[in-house]
Amino acid sequence: MAEPAGKIGIIGSGLIGQQWAMLFSSGGFEVVMYDKDKNALAAALPKIEKQFSDLSKNNRLRPSPLTAAQQLQRISVTDSLDACVSGCTYIQECVPESLELKEAVMKSLDSVISPSCVVGSSTSTFKPSLFTSKCDKRARMVVAHPVNPPYYLRLVEVVPAPWTDADAVDLCVSLMRQIGQAPVKMSREVDGFSLNRIQYAILNEVWHQVDQGLISPADIDVVMKEGLGPRYALMGPLETIHLNAHGVRDYLQKYSKSILAVSQTLDAPVLMDPESKTASVLQSHLEKEIPLEALGERTAWRNLKLAEMAGAKSADPLYKA
Ligand SMILES: NC(=O)c1ccc[n+]([C@@H]2O[C@H](COP(=O)([O-])OP(=O)(O)OC[C@H]3O[C@@H](n4cnc5c(N)ncnc54)[C@H](O)[C@@H]3O)[C@@H](O)[C@H]2O)c1
Structure with missing residues (x-):
């Protein structure tokens, strides 16, 4: 050795x-x-x-x-x-x-x-x-x-x-x-670093959509795992927009006005109160899907799948880390 x-x-x-x-x-x-x-x-x-x-x-x-x-x-x-x-x-x-x-x-x-x-x-x-x-x-x-x-x-x-x-x-x-x-x-310190700033922006929007009854808790997870998530696991949001048009500049020419219009309708962050009605709706939905006593088993499954994905990505010569 x-x-x-x-x-x-x-x-x-x-x-x-x-x-x-x-x-x-x-x-x-x-x-x-x-x-x-x-x-x-x-x-x-x-x-x-x-x-x-x-x-x-x-x-x-x-x-x-x-x-x-x-x-x-x-x-x-x-x-x-x-x-x-x-x-x-x-x-x-x-x-x-x-x-x-x-x-x-x-x-x-x-x-x-x-x-x-x-x-x-x-x-x-x-x-x-x-x-x-x-x-x-x-x-x-x-x-x-x-x-x-x-x-x-x-x-x-x-x-x-x-x-x-x-x-x-x-x-x-x-x-x-x-x-x-x-x-x-990161070039300098900032609250939440990079990942949690992005994660919390997503969680805020998820909270508002469920809170306003726009979508069910089950469907919001589908939006991520069958829509945004798989693409982001391969290439992140920037390469995604580069591919969604003829390059990033073309994407911005086509969509930046709509992005701004939609973004201006996003609600400001609120405290996601654990005692609120929305929190109870989320808790009962998730406990029905995954009872608290099954969290360990579900976590082990998630870890195994993450390892499989990591293996598939590192074995692919076209994957760019
Ligand atoms: N668990 C996560 O999901 C996660 C993810 C990313 C980062 N982190 C960060 O990693 C850090 C550790 O988290 P964790 O989940 O491993 O916690 P943990 O509670 O599992 O382990 C912490 C360990 O530190 C020991 N400890 C306490 N005071 C100590 C001291 N003065 N000197 C030496 N050891 C001491 C404890 O005995 C314990 O064994 C935290 O800052 C956490 O925010 C956690």
């Missing part, structure tokens, strides 16, 4: 920490996971072993020069933060989504990491300036936001704070490419 490509530290050994550990080990790195909860830490390796074994059985391991057993061998756990970060070129922070906690964890990393080490935070919602401002090594800290489940979905949003070094961003981006992820680099 070849020498490890380097050492990666993972802070927080929950759902996302485990997936990052699997991704970095598949890329040939040595991975050390740290968690302040000893029970969580003890459970992490058996959970990873089970995931590797299921993926292996279904022939769904990520492409790697290493076997599943070799990848597992590259992952270890420690209850010492110093031992975790010592010798790391990169650290992925994966503690729960609390601003106070992220700030405290970054501060504790600040005093133990080497000056060249880069720390990427998995945060889904916090701009990096909100939790790195008090760190001496804040120029080495960035957001590296994965999409759940990262083992099957390759997007990573890399988001700098105003003080993040350009070379720290570049190191994070190139590391993500090295492990087979699809990083996108």
Whole structure:
């Protein structure tokens, strides 16, 4: 077995920490996971072993020069933060989504990491300036936001704070490419990064259409999964409009007036109140379709299908990541 490509530290050994550990080990790195909860830490390796074994059985391991057993061998756990970060070129922070906690964890990393080490935070919602401002090594800290489940979905949003070094961003981006992820680099921080700004725009419109009785909850999911979704899975909204006319300029010549006219009728965002009538309509529809006790089984099915799609795309020479 070849020498490890380097050492990666993972802070927080929950759902996302485990997936990052699997991704970095598949890329040939040595991975050390740290968690302040000893029970969580003890459970992490058996959970990873089970995931590797299921993926292996279904022939769904990520492409790697290493076997599943070799990848597992590259992952270890420690209850010492110093031992975790010592010798790391990169650290992925994966503690729960609390601003106070992220700030405290970054501060504790600040005093133990080497000056060249880069720390990427998995945060889904916090701009990096909100939790790195008090760190001496804040120029080495960035957001590296994965999409759940990262083992099957390759997007990573890399988001700098105003003080993040350009070379720290570049190191994070190139590391993500090295492990087979699809990083996108934002030029500056913004609430929601890119993905959630788009996702929330969609959710707002979905809410209004159901709330106003324009369409049923069942049909709104059909609009996405049988209409927009499959095209976007292959080529995104921009290549889609490029193909929907004779190039993007022709598309805009033909449709930009209608796009503006429709867009001007869109309703402003409202609080999607969980106690509202619309929320009850959505809950009863979805519970009828997928009872709460079947969510685990449905998630496993979704993950398997995502892996199949990822496999089909990467095997296609015409697919552009
Ligand atoms: N779950 C998702 O769908 C998803 C997707 C993308 C990003 N994220 C982000 O990833 C991060 C982790 O989410 P998760 O779902 O893995 O959470 P999780 O609750 O499954 O795991 C968090 C782990 O961090 C540990 N922890 C808590 N405080 C700690 C500390 N001070 N030091 C070290 N470890 C500590 C906990 O013991 C736990 O094992 C969050 O910021 C979340 O927003 C989650």
